[in-house]
Amino acid sequence: DIVMTQSPDSLAVSLGERATINCKSSRSVFYSSNNKNYLAWYQHKPGQPPKLLIYWASTRESGVPDRFSGSGSGTDFTLTISSLQAEDVAVYYCQQYFNTPQTFGQGTKVEIK
């Protein structure tokens, strides 16, 4: 199974500041035949279902604010919130869908400093 490891486990960022979450996979999730990284990011708030933010490592889902961006390739990926807003307080998960079992990172809790 591909193990996904996120860092940090939690971070506190001031409103308007940048938040950066890292995700590392134990094996590459890049598929050379279509030049795509099989990596998604989700936002999960208490009492709500997870929400898709980013797929193919860097494609923003429709309706997601452009302050959210994804980058990286192979085994190392990053989710960046360029200017943290109060409504961004949540747990963020990366997920690989390169093969089954699909696996998630352990989550990163983002709070306001």
Added chain:
Amino acid sequence: EVQLLESGGGLVQPGESLRLSCAASGFTFSTYAMSWVRQAPGEGLEWVSSISGSGGTTYYVDSVKGRFTISRDNSKNTLHLQMNSLRAEDTAVYYCGKDQTWKEPHYLDYWGQGTLVTVSS
């Protein structure tokens, strides 16, 4: 508008069975793979199972193989998860999700609100 509504959760004893359902609307159900993802209390997300749009291909995490069965009724736009021989470690909120592809599971662009399964004596 895409809607996914889970049902069937509840409190059961170890070794018992439960059947979860997910009623889908707002999209052409048969053309998308569907998945179940769970979250145990205080834990992160765990993918459980997926099924192709036709229902012909299924996928499971090792910990539920042989105990859980995913199925779908495309005539009724409904996804199911039959859970047998339940264990305490199966206690979780179970979410159904709509995949972005027809066959192999990829990422989930819509999720239901979840249904709580508690396995306890």
